[in-house]
Amino acid sequence: MAENFDLVVRNGTIATASDIIHCDVGVRDGRIVAMAEDLGTGKRELDASGKLVLPGGVDSHCHIEQASSSGVMTADDFYTGTVSACFGGTTTVIPFAAQARGQSLREVVDAYHLCAGPKAVIDYAFHLIISDPTPEVMGQELPALIEDGITSFKVYMTYDALKLDDYQMMTVLEEARRLGALVMVHAENHDVIRWLADRLLEQGHRAPKYHAVAHARIAEGEATSRAIQLAKLIDAPLLIVHVSAQEATDAIRKAQTEGLKIYGETCPQYLFLTAQDLDRDGMDGAMFCCSPPPRDAQAQEAIWRGLKNGTFQVFSSDHAPYRFDETAKLKHGPNAHFKQIANGVPGLELRLPLLFSEGVKKGRITLNEFVALTAANAAKLYGLFPRKGTIAVGADADFAIWDPDREVTVTYDMLHDAVGYTPYEGRTITGWPELVVSRGRIVVEDGSLHAEMGSGVFLECEKPDSARP
Amino acid sequence: MAENFDLVVRNGTIATASDIIHCDVGVRDGRIVAMAEDLGTGKRELDASGKLVLPGGVDSHCHIEQASSSGVMTADDFYTGTVSACFGGTTTVIPFAAQARGQSLREVVDAYHLCAGPKAVIDYAFHLIISDPTPEVMGQELPALIEDGITSFKVYMTYDALKLDDYQMMTVLEEARRLGALVMVHAENHDVIRWLADRLLEQGHRAPKYHAVAHARIAEGEATSRAIQLAKLIDAPLLIVHVSAQEATDAIRKAQTEGLKIYGETCPQYLFLTAQDLDRDGMDGAMFCCSPPPRDAQAQEAIWRGLKNGTFQVFSSDHAPYRFDETAKLKHGPNAHFKQIANGVPGLELRLPLLFSEGVKKGRITLNEFVALTAANAAKLYGLFPRKGTIAVGADADFAIWDPDREVTVTYDMLHDAVGYTPYEGRTITGWPELVVSRGRIVVEDGSLHAEMGSGVFLECEKPDSARP
Amino acid sequence: MAENFDLVVRNGTIATASDIIHCDVGVRDGRIVAMAEDLGTGKRELDASGKLVLPGGVDSHCHIEQASSSGVMTADDFYTGTVSACFGGTTTVIPFAAQARGQSLREVVDAYHLCAGPKAVIDYAFHLIISDPTPEVMGQELPALIEDGITSFKVYMTYDALKLDDYQMMTVLEEARRLGALVMVHAENHDVIRWLADRLLEQGHRAPKYHAVAHARIAEGEATSRAIQLAKLIDAPLLIVHVSAQEATDAIRKAQTEGLKIYGETCPQYLFLTAQDLDRDGMDGAMFCCSPPPRDAQAQEAIWRGLKNGTFQVFSSDHAPYRFDETAKLKHGPNAHFKQIANGVPGLELRLPLLFSEGVKKGRITLNEFVALTAANAAKLYGLFPRKGTIAVGADADFAIWDPDREVTVTYDMLHDAVGYTPYEGRTITGWPELVVSRGRIVVEDGSLHAEMGSGVFLECEKPDSARP
Amino acid sequence: MAENFDLVVRNGTIATASDIIHCDVGVRDGRIVAMAEDLGTGKRELDASGKLVLPGGVDSHCHIEQASSSGVMTADDFYTGTVSACFGGTTTVIPFAAQARGQSLREVVDAYHLCAGPKAVIDYAFHLIISDPTPEVMGQELPALIEDGITSFKVYMTYDALKLDDYQMMTVLEEARRLGALVMVHAENHDVIRWLADRLLEQGHRAPKYHAVAHARIAEGEATSRAIQLAKLIDAPLLIVHVSAQEATDAIRKAQTEGLKIYGETCPQYLFLTAQDLDRDGMDGAMFCCSPPPRDAQAQEAIWRGLKNGTFQVFSSDHAPYRFDETAKLKHGPNAHFKQIANGVPGLELRLPLLFSEGVKKGRITLNEFVALTAANAAKLYGLFPRKGTIAVGADADFAIWDPDREVTVTYDMLHDAVGYTPYEGRTITGWPELVVSRGRIVVEDGSLHAEMGSGVFLECEKPDSARP
Ligand SMILES: [Zn+2]
Ligand SMILES: [Zn+2]
Ligand SMILES: [Zn+2]
Ligand SMILES: [Zn+2]
Ligand SMILES: [Zn+2]
Ligand SMILES: [Zn+2]
Ligand SMILES: [Zn+2]
Ligand SMILES: [Zn+2]
Structure with missing residues (x-):
């Protein structure tokens, strides 16, 4: 040698x-x-x-230099985002290239490449967000992009601008199954959230804390169960992202017990925050608004249990960095109601230290499990293993x-x-x-x-084993 | 370097x-x-x-040069046993040093050392079998042996000569918890088996196939659930060995879902044999008699599912080699009834090839999972990691x-x-x-x-993490 | 006296x-x-x-003199329908007054009264079908009709012309809770059925038997679970009608185990027919097309179990009488595909004899249970007790x-x-x-x-206890 | 007329x-x-x-003029017991004729007849308690007594003097199945209670409140599950008496969901008392010691839920009247430890008023359910219907x-x-x-x-439907 x-x-x-x-x-x-x-x-x-x-962390769920579905821009671009990530021990990020309805996936991806290439200081791959699964998108654009190394995509069951109905979900799952791409799903029942929010606003409940009320645990549990049923019918693997509620955790576990290829992801905000954090003076609670919202101490225990017993494979940040000012969280002013607050919390930099401190040091998980949850499993799930x-x-x-x-x-x-x-x-x-x-x-x-801007490289993901039926 | x-x-x-x-x-x-x-x-x-x-396989459940509880000797001694193991890709075995009631654990261990030392061609550790958990045994002998590197022991809920009652089980679990040793349990309901066997024999049903009838799935499921409840009450980890029935698999999975430290082991005979194999002409079925018995195709699927979804951590052989002749299986002659047949099947040598062929090659498990199930997990569970x-x-x-x-x-x-x-x-x-x-x-x-007799060494096991409450 | x-x-x-x-x-x-x-x-x-x-049977789910959502008329009017009912031992029917979108409930009810009054030979009440839950409908028309003795209504999660979305479901459940009316739900996932039907038709699968494929068990199980979650969130009672799949039965049972006020109904076609019946020469299978469809022998056993253990409170006919000719089932000709076949089977007259014969005589249920399932429970659930x-x-x-x-x-x-x-x-x-x-x-x-046309009377239902949260 | x-x-x-x-x-x-x-x-x-x-209450679980297994006599004889019962609205009691080991069942029954006949003021039937299921007892005495109208019997999984092992349980279940008698079981794990009690006493924990600690919820849940498994294997109906823990309730519900003929009974002490009641000054807690013990508010809710959703068929008193003096509860003096306190609480007279007040008046159950739980179901389960x-x-x-x-x-x-x-x-x-x-x-x-001593009559029970497999 x-x-x-x-x-x-x-x-x-x-x-x-x-x-x-x-x-x-x-x-x-x-x-x-x-x-x-x-x-x-x-x-x-x-x-x-x-x-x-x-191993350097692989943060497989983060929003960087992305406009939210309501048009608010994340505070972090590919420079600040990747700098923040690497200071926290993360060396790979997989943010989203997000399609708005009507957009061509190819154009979307090109645009994100233009943002990321010159700025990223660590390596990165992309998931797609697909909000418009037309035959053209699914039948031609998606296969081409999979060949180019973008082999996973997220779909939403909520948000007006992103939401797929169950028919579209089935189409998307079937195409993913055929193409070997992994589907990630944001599982909350849109109508439930909408209905609760309308009732709350009618009654004058506008404070940030009502965000957590509107995004009820049942909304998450129901949509998770439904998504799993659809995946079961199609016989397609599926990853449920950012799980916060025990109802959702239970649904995932039940599917795994049955032998289905259902994966689960959770995030720091569901271990270290609760809905109480949204209940602060004035608009301060807005800093903690994310979807699904943090729940309570009992739900935190359920999430820890799920990390330990294998229900969750991935612990990512869902970094969605909106400034607490008029550019983002407070875009609608100091008297905005909870529906007007951009959803998301930052987490890229503290994801690993938080889990290490509370998980490994306090004996809840082993060091091996820490590595699996923060790096290895994500690399495997998304076709970056054993490179990352x-x-x-x-x-x-x-x-x-x-x-x-x-x-x-x-x-x-x-x-x-x-x-x-x-x-x-x-x-x-x-x-x-x-x-x-x-x-x-x-x-x-x-x-x-010590890294130069733009020194990170784009990673082509393989079609992952996780996506095989 | x-x-x-x-x-x-x-x-x-x-x-x-x-x-x-x-x-x-x-x-x-x-x-x-x-x-x-x-x-x-x-x-x-x-x-x-x-x-x-x-990695060389770690076979953490095998009976070598051991007399059965009914006094029949295994065919393999530490020479043939370890030779067979290494031909099958296994490089560590953890057989049992089995206490008969009244015996001192120290004497038992000394005797097994005398057998193993001069003959083993690969490395070995010991589990104890404890059939007589007196205060002396649990309070003095066991702690001393744990210091000497024997940090796990098996107990039985069935067999007249070995059976502990629930009171003893609790004592044993409490001591193990205190000392940091891992308890393995053979979980079958003794009375259920006895009752069914008596009824079968009364009706003249003597053939080997009735062994599988007497060892009913409910006997296994019930005892597994009971053992888990006892462990839960004591807050002690517990490993259920040689699981064959879906009822037992479900009980283990449920406990893990609750967050309990319950581990599961299964064996080749539960993936590759069924109760049908016991139903052969004359006494031929006796070759397939083991406890618990193989079940049916549906149970095999449940076991595969449990290997894949993490219910089982260990895949070992439960090698219990009794010759199909008058020295062992047929000791009671060609007309013996099913209760008189020594329980056990060989498996040391084919354990890995069988699982590799049916598991890895057929896509049921990954190569990493194969290694985990056949080597790494056993080493971790029993305090031999990362050496083995x-x-x-x-x-x-x-x-x-x-x-x-x-x-x-x-x-x-x-x-x-x-x-x-x-x-x-x-x-x-x-x-x-x-x-x-x-x-x-x-x-x-x-x-x-190419190995010399006696070239294997005894491995002192650490107190494993798995045994920490 | x-x-x-x-x-x-x-x-x-x-x-x-x-x-x-x-x-x-x-x-x-x-x-x-x-x-x-x-x-x-x-x-x-x-x-x-x-x-x-x-006791005379109370058939609380039947379609009489009603146009289907696709415009096909039932063969039975209030004369033939009630005559058929009474020959089968049924003395009360509760058919539907079905709102088409845009219609006033009051006009709908008036029209059904005009049909029923001069023709019915036994007594009758009405459920509403609400397909258009506008504020006007829910806030003004519904309360008035409840005062007039129509205290239950059915909503649909499928059929283009009837389907409510989850937002509407929540509104409807909340209003029903407030007003004391009982909600009945046809629970099948519309998109799942649509998606499967589209795929089947694309592949040229047009025969009646594909109706049972498109109306997958998962479509029923999923919608049932979802409806129950929505009812749980609103804290409103809910009755799931015409349950055929074990998945749905399980969801209802689970809710009842949790203490929720969820009721279940099943029908003869789910005990005595299977999907095999749809697989006949030519269009003959069309005679057995209903929604949800009959399943298989295992599902029949699950339904029997649910009748025995209290999961189902009501056994009604879901009589939906479409002639097997060009006026109804074959309206779209002899080459129609399965989506073009009117959904429904007759059952008013044989409901009681079938259950008596297979249930009571074969020892599956007691005579008391027979009465409860066919008469008493329906009367209680819908506010007709103790009169009926x-x-x-x-x-x-x-x-x-x-x-x-x-x-x-x-x-x-x-x-x-x-x-x-x-x-x-x-x-x-x-x-x-x-x-x-x-x-x-x-x-x-x-x-x-021996009854004269028009001798039946309209029954005003009380606000039932079953509808109290 | x-x-x-x-x-x-x-x-x-x-x-x-x-x-x-x-x-x-x-x-x-x-x-x-x-x-x-x-x-x-x-x-x-x-x-x-x-x-x-x-309807007059049927109290199908009460101990009258019976010596406890440790030799303490109940305070009530058939006069005071039946007088107390009728003042509380109960008009039928089914106390136990309790066999001590070695006793002939016939002699036991004769003795109880001699006690009851001259004293009872209301009608009565008998259950047996079988503590010694010898072939003679099961094969000859039991059938004869069943012919004489004693068609149900209770067995115990705990108490040294009464406990059957699983082998005996199976024998007893099989005989009951064959003869058409209903088995009632006191389901607590004897060894678990013994082990916990020994540890508590070793540590000097002697107060009455430790009774509730020793009789752990897991002891009840485990034994209940085990008894159900044995009944399932034999295919015999089984009634679990005096259920207090959610674990046991869940096990019964699960069995019923599977379609097994498992019945459940609960008692006032599990709705209206908690383990807190045992924690009083001095020995006062002894007044609340019964087995299984009252649990906590959450368990009470689970019991209410089970009464409402049909998990429990019977609500009886388990009247076990031991005076709070040196004749009974304090037989072992004012410094007795918790194992020395006679187990049982009185309840014959207040059973109905308590349930009426908290159940019917507070809207938890209907008046019909009250009648079913306190009278009709017991009469049906034990072969006294429709007479009582x-x-x-x-x-x-x-x-x-x-x-x-x-x-x-x-x-x-x-x-x-x-x-x-x-x-x-x-x-x-x-x-x-x-x-x-x-x-x-x-x-x-x-x-x-206004009733004369001895005016009650003995009721011969039919072989009940409940006991048919
Ligand atoms: Zn999301
Ligand atoms: Zn996100
Ligand atoms: Zn064993
Ligand atoms: Zn073994
Ligand atoms: Zn319908
Ligand atoms: Zn209908
Ligand atoms: Zn008892
Ligand atoms: Zn009692």
Whole structure:
């Protein structure tokens, strides 16, 4: 073995989704080429004694430089978004290329490439959002894009501008099954939310906290069950994103128990926030409005249980960064009602530290499970494995060196996104990614960014096994 | 890195429980010390191009050189047993040191060490079987043995000579919880089996096939549910061994859904045999008598589903090798009734090939899941990880090189155990472990054994995470 | 007690929903005024020795003189429909007054009164069908009609001309809750049926049997679950009509287990027909097309189980009599595809004999359960109790004298409806209602009708307890 | 009809398990012979205007003049017990004839007849308690007693002196199935209770409240599930008595959902007491010790739900009257530990008023359901129908005239048993049985007893339908 590595990480404790390994890691040309007990020298050497070396996170659900369905722009573009991600130990993002109705998918994707290419500092892939599954879109555009490495797409059961009806859902599931693409679904019952919101507004209930009332648990549970039934009928795999309610968790678990290929994703906001957070003075609750909303302590326990027992495969951020000002959350002014508040919370940067601190350090999940939930499973589900999501010979050299004992008190100041606030302000976290490597490049070190704008590359996803019926 | 390896495996496709890696593997002093794309030379080099390199199997449930509770001796001693195991790609076995009532655990263990030490050709650990949980046994002997690396034990809810009542079960679960040992349970309702057997015999139903009638699915389902309830009350982890019935599978799944630390094990006989196999001319069905018995095609599907969705963590052989002659199965003569037939089937050697062929090759499970079920999970559950169960730097060099496409038609002649028959006679298997390495030693190559008697070593198990409440 | 009865029935065995009573029954002015062991004389006396005296059936789901949503007229008007009913032992019918979109409920009801009043030979009430729940309809017309004794209404989750969306469902449930009316729902997922039908037709599958494929079990199970979730959110009672699939049965049972006020109805076609019946030469299968369709033997068992264990409260006919000719089933000609066939089967006359024969005589249900399912429960659910549905002092004298042992082979000739065929042709039935009394009038005797056209009266329903949240 | 009745009740509102009837009731020779709107005269006439006339309660689970398994005698003999019962509106009791091991069933029954015959003031039947199911007992004595009208028996899964093991349970279920007798089971896991009690006592936890800890919910849930599994295997009906835990309720419901003939009984103490009641100063908690113990508010809700949705068929008292003094509860002195306290609470007299007040008056159950749960269902389950449990022509004239609005504050002074305390002291009840009739005799009127000692008769039970597989 040639001994001249670009980078050698020595004496770390490496975790993959199944292993804990004490050895050196040798990197050359952006890839891990050797793992051994005593590697030769590298141009750059890092001492990871007493530290953890974990696969860079794969954040498979985040909204970057995307206009919401109501036309509000996310605060983060591909520069701030990816910078924020890598400071939090994440080295791959899979944001959405979102189709508005009437748009050509190809044009949508081209536009997102134009945004991402010059700005991303870490690697990225795309999911599509399909809001207009015409025969043209499904029959011609989608297959072509799958060939180009975009092999998953999200559909919505709610939001006026995005919502598919059950007929369209079945069409979409059937096409995905045929083409080998993975369908992700935002499962909330549109009519239930609409009906509740109308009643609340009629009664003058306008405060942000009513967002959580309108997005009832039953709306989520019902739509999740329905989506699963449709997938079962078509015999198509399906991933339910951002699960917050026990009703939805139960429906997913039941399907898995039956042997269906149903996958589940959850997010930090469902472990660390509750509906109580929306109930603050004035409009402050707006900072915590996301869909589905955080629930309560009992639901948090159900989510933890689902992370532990395998109901959820992915823990992603659903980073949807809307500033708490007139450009976004408060676009409709200081007296806006809850339907006028852009839905979403930021989470790209704190996703891994939060789960590490509350999950691994508190003994709720193992380090292997942490890696599976934050990196490996997403890479597998979306066709990026084994290139991403693990530390193994042949994989991209994407990892972070963590101090497992470092205590950090979160303030927005320390973060690198453009959203202007964090829902986790003031929370104390144990464990922090101190040095981050993306394709062999040290991108974060000593709290500073070392990556050039546009140095991230686009990742073509394979047709994933997860999408096989 | 020093380049003089004892052994280098080149160009293989390596699978762990989560990764697929294409690289060379370097072994020194019995351990894997390097994995890299282009390793230096070794004293011995193996070309694994086009082959799979899989972790050596960990068979965590097998009976070797053990007298059954009714006094029949297993056909295999630690020589034939471990030879058979390694020919099948298994490099670690965890048989039982079985206490008869009144015996001191220490004496039992000493006796098994005396049997195993001089004969085993691969490494081994021990579980205890505890049939007499006196205060002395639980309070003094067990803690001492746990310190000596025997950190798991099996208890029985049936068999006159082994059966614990629920009171004893609770005592045992509480002690295990306190000491950090993992309890394995044989869960069948003793009275149900006894009652059915008495009725069957009264009616003159003596043939081997009535064994499967007496060991009713409800007997297994009921005892499994009961054991889980007891564990829940004590808040102790529990592993249900050799699950065959959907009722038991459902009970385990339900407990896991609730968040309980309940583990499940199943075996080849529950995937590849049915109760029909017991219904043969004369006493031939006796070759397939084991407890619990194989069920039917629907139960097989339930077991496959449980392997896929995570209900079962371990796939072991429950190798219980009783010869089909007057020394064992037919000890009570050619007219014996079904209660007089020693319970057990052999499986050490074919466990991995059967699951590989029917599971991996037919697309029911992934290669990673295969490794998890046959090696990694057992190593983790029983405190042998990361030394055993994976291919990673620092682990023991225990692996097998598989030809994934080799077709083999099973005949007893090709096997290496001492039991005299195989329940899988005539079955065609795709995929075979052609060369097997144990702690860096090539133990099987070109169909021949290269290991010396007694060259296996005893493994001290850690107190496993699995046993933490 | 004055001894001059209009009618005395002597020595019968009377069954109510809970009692079995041997006594005489005295009738005066159309009502039961005395039950005693030895009653005085009546103007007319009937000897019921060895016979059963059962409450007249209440058929709470039947379509009479109604245009289907696609404009096909039922074969039965209020004369033939009620004549057919009373020959089968039914003395009360609750057909639908069906609103087409845009129609005023009041006009609809007036029109049905005009049809029914001059023709009905037994008593009748009305449910509404609401297809257009405008604020005017729900806020003004519905409350007025409830005051006039129409206290239940049916809504549809499928059929283009009738379908409510979930938003409308919630509105309707909320209004019903407020007003004390009971909602009945036809629960099938419209999009699922549409999607499957489109795919089937695209592939050239046009035969009647594809009706059962398009109306998939999942379509029924999903919509049932959804409707229940909506009712749960509103905290409103809900009755699921004409349940055929185990998925739907399970959803209802689960809701009842949770303590929700969810009721279930099933029909003869789900006990005595299967999807196989639709698979006949040419268009013959069209005679068996109804929605939801009959399923299979396993589903029949699930329905029987649900009748026995209380999941279903009502067993009604869903009589929807479309002639097997160009006026109805074959309106679109002999080559029509399955979407063009009017949905429905007749059942008014054979509902009771079929259930008596297969249920009571074969020991699947008790005689008390028979009465509850066919008469008492419907009367209670819809606000007609204790006037209808029982044999008790003060109740209307509505009953039938049954020969429990009479064997009858069904042929269409013996029936009295106008539909021209029976799906139960050739079936042998044990037990038959020989003499039928409606409000004290003998309406059927010796196989002849003795009732005058228009002698039935309209029944104002109370706001039922069943509709209280 | 001859007009000279012994007794006429005029103008009452009569309820049966399914009907509400406004009419007069005529009684002759102890039986109801007429119900009519305007009956002729009676020797005695009662005006029930504005009152309810309800079937006399059938208390199918009570311990009268019985020695407990630990040798403590109940405070009530057949005189005080039946007097207490009738003051509470109950007119039939089915206490136990309890076999001690080694005893002949025939001798046991003879002894109980000798106790009951001269003392009972209302009618009574017997269940057996079988603690020693020898072939002699099951094969000869039991069949003979069934012929004599004792067609149900209780078995225990706990208590040293009574406990059957699973083998015996199966034998007993099989014999009952063959003979047509109904098995009642006290389902608690003996070993679980023993183990917990031993641990509690080791730790010095002796107070009455630890009784509820030792009798864990899991002990009840587990044994209930197990008993159901055994019944399922034998295909025998089974009634689970005195259910208190949601786990047990769920197991029963699940079995009923599957279509098994499993019945459930619950008692006032599980609706109106909680484990908190055992936690009083000194030994006062002993007054509330019964097995299984009362649980918590959530369990009470589950029991109410089970009463409403049909999980429970019977609501009986499990009257087990042990005085709170040295003769019974405190036999082992003022410092006794919880295992030394006789298990049981009184309930014969308040059973109906409590359920009427909290169930009917508060809208949780209907009046028909009240009658079914307290009278009709028990009569049906145990082969006493239609003689007992209803108000219908031909039935025994057993009923009570209730003032539905009378408010009563419970004090022990007003009760008529011999136990010396009531667990419901101080509770306010609405609705009271003011006049009670047993076989036509007014036994309670104006708060006074009018029945002679020994005037009750023994009722031979039929082999009930409930016991048919
Ligand atoms: Zn979303
Ligand atoms: Zn999102
Ligand atoms: Zn075993
Ligand atoms: Zn074994
Ligand atoms: Zn319908
Ligand atoms: Zn209909
Ligand atoms: Zn008891
Ligand atoms: Zn009792």
